[in-house]
Amino acid sequence: MASKKPLVPDATSDTQGFRSGLTNYGDAGFSLFLRKAFIKGAGYTDDALDRPVIGIANTGSSYNPCHGNMPQLIEAVKRGIMLAGGLPMDFPTISIGESFAQPTSMYLRNLMSMDTEEMIRAQPMDAIVLIGGCDKTVPAQLMGAASAGLPSIQLITGAMLTGSHRGEVVGACTDCRRYWGQFRAEEIDATEIDEVNNRLVASVGTCSVMGTASTMACIAEALGMTVPGGASPPAVTADRMRVAEATGAQAVEMAKTGLTIDKILTPAAFRNAMRVLLAIGGSTNGIVHLAAIAGRMGMTVDLADLDEMGRNTPVLVDLKPSGAHYMEHFHAAGGMATLLRELKPLLALDALTVTGRTLGEEIDLAGPSFQQDVIRPMDKPIYPQGGIAHLTGNLAPGGAIIKQSAASPALMEHEGRAVVFENLADMANRIDDLNLDVQADDVLVLKSIGPLGGPGMPEAGYLPIPKKLALKGVKDMVRISDGRMSGTAFGTIVLHVMPESALGGPLACVQNGDRIRLSVARREITLLIDDAEMARRMAAVATLRPSAPRGYRKLFLQSVTQADQGVDFDFLQGKPNDPTP
Ligand code: FES
Numbered sequence: 001m002a003s004k005k006p007l008v009p010d011a012t013s014d015t016q017g018f019r020s021g022l023t024n025y026g027d028a029g030f031s032l033f034l035r036k037a038f039i040k041g042a043g044y045t046d047d048a049l050d051r052p053v054i055g056i057a058n059t060g061s062s063y064n065p066c067h068g069n070m071p072q073l074i075e076a077v078k079r080g081i082m083l084a085g086g087l088p089m090d091f092p093t094i095s096i097g098e099s100f101a102q103p104t105s106m107y108l109r110n111l112m113s114m115d116t117e118e119m120i121r122a123q124p125m126d127a128i129v130l131i132g133g134c135d136k137t138v139p140a141q142l143m144g145a146a147s148a149g150l151p152s153i154q155l156i157t158g159a160m161l162t163g164s165h166r167g168e169v170v171g172a173c174t175d176c177r178r179y180w181g182q183f184r185a186e187e188i189d190a191t192e193i194d195e196v197n198n199r200l201v202a203s204v205g206t207c208s209v210m211g212t213a214s215t216m217a218c219i220a221e222a223l224g225m226t227v228p229g230g231a232s233p234p235a236v237t238a239d240r241m242r243v244a245e246a247t248g249a250q251a252v253e254m255a256k257t258g259l260t261i262d263k264i265l266t267p268a269a270f271r272n273a274m275r276v277l278l279a280i281g282g283s284t285n286g287i288v289h290l291a292a293i294a295g296r297m298g299m300t301v302d303l304a305d306l307d308e309m310g311r312n313t314p315v316l317v318d319l320k321p322s323g324a325h326y327m328e329h330f331h332a333a334g335g336m337a338t339l340l341r342e343l344k345p346l347l348a349l350d351a352l353t354v355t356g357r358t359l360g361e362e363i364d365l366a367g368p369s370f371q372q373d374v375i376r377p378m379d380k381p382i383y384p385q386g387g388i389a390h391l392t393g394n395l396a397p398g399g400a401i402i403k404q405s406a407a408s409p410a411l412m413e414h415e416g417r418a419v420v421f422e423n424l425a426d427m428a429n430r431i432d433d434l435n436l437d438v439q440a441d442d443v444l445v446l447k448s449i450g451p452l453g454g455p456g457m458p459e460a461g462y463l464p465i466p467k468k469l470a471l472k473g474v475k476d477m478v479r480i481s482d483g484r485m486s487g488t489a490f491g492t493i494v495l496h497v498m499p500e501s502a503l504g505g506p507l508a509c510v511q512n513g514d515r516i517r518l519s520v521a522r523r524e525i526t527l528l529i530d531d532a533e534m535a536r537r538m539a540a541v542a543t544l545r546p547s548a549p550r551g552y553r554k555l556f557l558q559s560v561t562q563a564d565q566g567v568d569f570d571f572l573q574g575k576p577n578d579p580t581p
Helices: 028-040 070-083 105-122 137-148 174-184 190-197 212-222 238-257 267-279 285-296 303-310 327-332 335-346 359-365 424-430 531-540 551-559
Strands: 053-058 087-092 127-132 152-156 163-165 168-170 388-393 396-403 413-421 443-446 478-481 493-498 515-519 524-527
Touching: 053 070, 053 105, 053 238, 070 087, 070 127, 070 238, 105 137, 105 551, 127 137, 127 238, 137 152, 137 212, 137 285, 152 212, 152 238, 174 190, 212 267, 212 285, 212 335, 267 285, 267 303, 267 335, 303 388, 303 396, 335 359, 413 424, 443 515, 478 515
Parallel strands: 053 087, 053 127, 127 152, 388 524, 413 443, 443 478, 478 493
Antiparallel strands: 163 168, 388 396, 396 493, 413 515, 515 524
């Protein structure tokens, strides 16, 4: 088959497809000649190589069952790309499976975002399909794509199916925690907990509740970064495969029209995403990831703003851990179309989406509403305010958050005695000690699990109820830390305390027996000691930033920011540019 174009690249027109981003040998014609010779070794024709090239970020991994449908998704995306006249090119990037990453998946998120950004930059492509699902993968991909700046579209792997245990519907991972709590309290035995272990995850796919993965799927759609309806189909369904095919086709359209990511990730899009985060009772991790993605576009996410929006954005989605249902039920209820229709008066409807249409146009194009009981109307919410509240006070001068929709109403206004754990090892050593001096109305404090202290801000903010109290049936206590918690967790848990204790924040000076007051109504978290005592203790706290001698750990500790800046690396923040290699 004859080449349609000469091999000598023309600087004015050859900026697309395989003719773009040539390897630097000092001779552009030779660079293209060599590139085509090698790719033809894989059997491609000149006709194929003259098409718009659509990269597909493949995050399949045996260590990531949340992405276990990757081969089928890639096949469907490729079908969509080819039906639309493009050439699909899939390539691997880092994949992070939440429970397989040590020390934490958050520690590796920025590395994945750098991999994604640099491989988009390095390889010739006109648009990119990002396939992710497990908690940190979608944020990492959106961060990387935001910095790379190409037309970009997100494909979600989709949620796992629910299972059943002794007649009860179960799914990861709210039920994982619930059953483990029952096992710790000796309410169920070793035989039953083993049985439950076989039932919680019924298929490949992401966690089936409104945890971080589902939250980020909904946020990606609210940002306009997925095709309409892209958030909710479960991983193993025909709907998910049709979304994948449509995603591939849309990527070709975006390449042809030059619909770059900066036209979609606008301030209006981030406000829509914050509304949705509040209305779904979404994971507290969602706000950290949104801040990181916004940071890549030179924007900030204001926690006080989020709190203000939360006062007139009720939780409408009745999914665990705030409610009762699972992602497959959210999908059957119409998914994001149903939710966005309800939220329409609160949304910036002129925000552009990957389809080239606005969010408002997409809401109008979605089918009519129908009777269902998973996504509530505005006048019958499952929680009257947004899921996340922003706290401040002398214990958290930089702010902290609480997922009020998943907290115990009786503990939202609470004063108690501090029981302090200096770090994770200290907690692990003592939490099950039946002689631990702890009572049900105490406040558990865990230090040194922030971005630097963890390092990587582990999801250890959901401190287990001390065994001594669990055995007496205590299910919730006020817990405070500078770490995160899983989006699938529940309880009266204050998180992301800033500045973190490893940076010398006031959390570092809390001592056993201090009194702490939480008032969600007043948005306050207060250590009840006088200013002079606080100043005396703060002067004694170490403020030396932790460091490491080499490698990624050194980079991480040198560069990681606090939770309000997304725990991103400081040198990755800011508007996309086009660095010359
Ligand atoms: Fe992957 Fe929950 S562990 S989404």
